[in-house]
Amino acid sequence: MRQLLPSSLTARLIVTVVTLVAVTSLLVAGVVTAVMSNYLTDRLDEKLVQSMARAQHAPARAAMGPQGRRPVPGRGQDVGLITVVPDYPGSIVSEDGEAPTISTAARDLLADVTPDGEPRDIDLPAYGSYRVLAAKGPDGSICIVGLPRSSVDNTIGNLIWWEVLLALGATAAAAVAGRVLVRRQLRPLREVAATAHEVIAMPLSSGEVGQTVRVPAELTDAGTEVGQVGGALNQLLGHVEEALDARHESEQQVRQFLADASHELRTPLSTIKGYAELGRRTGRDDPDQILAKVESEAGRMSTLVEDMLLLARLDSGREIDRRPVDLTRLVVEAVDDARVVDPERSWTFDVPDEPVTVTGDEQRLHQAVTNLLTNASRHTPPRTTVDVRLRADDQVRIDVHDDGPGIDPALVPTIFDRFVRGDSSRTRSSGGAGLGMSLVRAIMQAHGGAAAVESRPGDTTFTLTLPVH
Structure with a gap:
């Protein structure tokens, strides 16, 4: 089924619209044909009832016809009316108003109709399709009347032809209008697709x-x-x-x-x-x-x-090692080590009385704090005061502050990048390779924290933040 449908969305929508219009036209035509056929058949049945009443209550004629049969006049009756009454072989009204006798074959078929007073269709040889009605009269005799269905069938046939022509016209109009409207409505989608193709070409x-x-x-x-x-x-x-x-x-x-x-x-x-x-x-x-x-x-x-x-x-x-780490002890030990290694500077710390504990890798956290202290030792003159403060509220915060000359403003945005040195003129023997600050930031990020710096002459602060667990 998919192979029969067109591949493009535009063509599929047009086919869908045309199909819906065609199916709707067929349904409407079918309903109209059925309603019209029922209406015309009901009108034909009304005429049959009226003809039956005339046949059953026709006044007796004083003069009897040949062989004692009562003649049934055809003048004033519908053309094609067949009437079969007692003592009469059956007649059919012709266009000139006469009522010639019907054939024996037709009379035999009509004699088999059940006299229940219900109209029914029957095909009579040489006469075509008829709508007939058989009923018993007041005296118990059976009367049969019939009218041709040609008027109904012709009207329905003409109606069907008109419906077919209108349905084809509506389908063709739907195809043309659908193509125009669908293409217009899908124009924004084609523009979106054009944008995508333009990106593909980049x-x-x-x-x-x-x-x-x-x-x-x-x-x-x-x-x-x-x-x-x-x-x-x-x-x-x-x-x-x-x-x-x-x-x-x-x-x-x-x-x-x-x-x-x-x-x-x-x-x-x-x-x-x-x-x-x-x-x-x-x-x-x-x-x-x-x-x-x-x-x-x-x-x-x-x-x-x-x-x-x-x-x-x-x-x-x-994944790093995650265990409870006492940051209070870690900071105190790191500052004590810095005092021993670099006695030329003043090292102080301010930590809470109660231990501050986080979950993380103690060795890496100690390395981060030590790198900041080493950085302060290398890039500040002797007698500089380096103060380390530890705070814990909604997050854990470690501040390493010094009153040294500060960091070059042009260097601050890249201070945590790799192989960045605070003094490019110094010899390698006096410092590292420029990985210390990048290690600090990487360790903090691995712990879900961050590293930052603020610096101006006489006031430089590196800040480490860690989430509270």
Whole structure:
């Protein structure tokens, strides 16, 4: 069945409209024909009843016809009327008003009609289809009258022909009008499809996509089916743009990450290679200095690789260890460690009296706090005060504040990006590879929290937030 239907929606709608009009026309024609046939048949039956009354109550004539039979006049009767009364062989009214005798075959068929007073149809040889009525008179004699159905059949036949012609005309008009109206109504849908084809033609597989085309606003009315399709397509295009932009940004980050990682790893590898070559060429008897330098660079490279591996694991969404962590103790221990490592700065903390507990990875949370303290130690001058505050209300908040020179405003938006250094002029021996702040943000995001910074000269605050569990 599907193979017989056209493939396009326009053609299917036109076929549907034409089919509905044709079926409706046939139903109306059938009902009208049935009603008209019943009406004309009822009128014919009324004439039969009237003819029966005249045949049964006709006054006796003084003069009898040949062989003692009573003649039945035909003048004033309907043409084709057949009358069969007692003592008369049956007559049929002709067009000239005469009433010749009917054939023996017709008279025999009429004699078999049951005299129950109900009209019925019968075919009479040489006379055609008749509507006949047989009934008993007051004296018990049987009278039979019949009228031809030709007037009814001719009228119904003409009616059917007119109905067929009108139905064909209505179907043809519906086909033409349906084509025009359907194409006009589906024009917005074609415009939506054109927008989709325009998007398909765009180079979405490479590079940054930017803003794609959109379905016009007048075609996004949610009150119409086409508007719903247009609105849904615009939403889909928005999601596709966001996904493609995110993919492009991720690809750029991966490329930048690989370039930065290669650059960071090249330096310790070059140093190790250089010292190894120096030791091989000079043949020095005291290799301790060379081995110490090689060990130092290998350790720094190992730390860099571990940090990149941790970032990769956090980016992949790998589940972290989740256990109750006492942040109060964690902050106090981290500040005490910072005092021992860097006594040139003033380290203070402010924590609640009651333990603040969250669910998470204690080692990673300790690493995040330690990275912030290390960052303050590296980028502030001696005698700077670093204050760590822990608060817990609707969320857990850790603030690391210092009164140092602050962060360059141009660096603040990218401070948590990878391989970003606060002082690009300093040597690598004085600091890390620029992964500390990106690790802080990744650890917070893995715990469902966030990392932020506000900085101006003399007032810099890094803030870590964690949800309360």
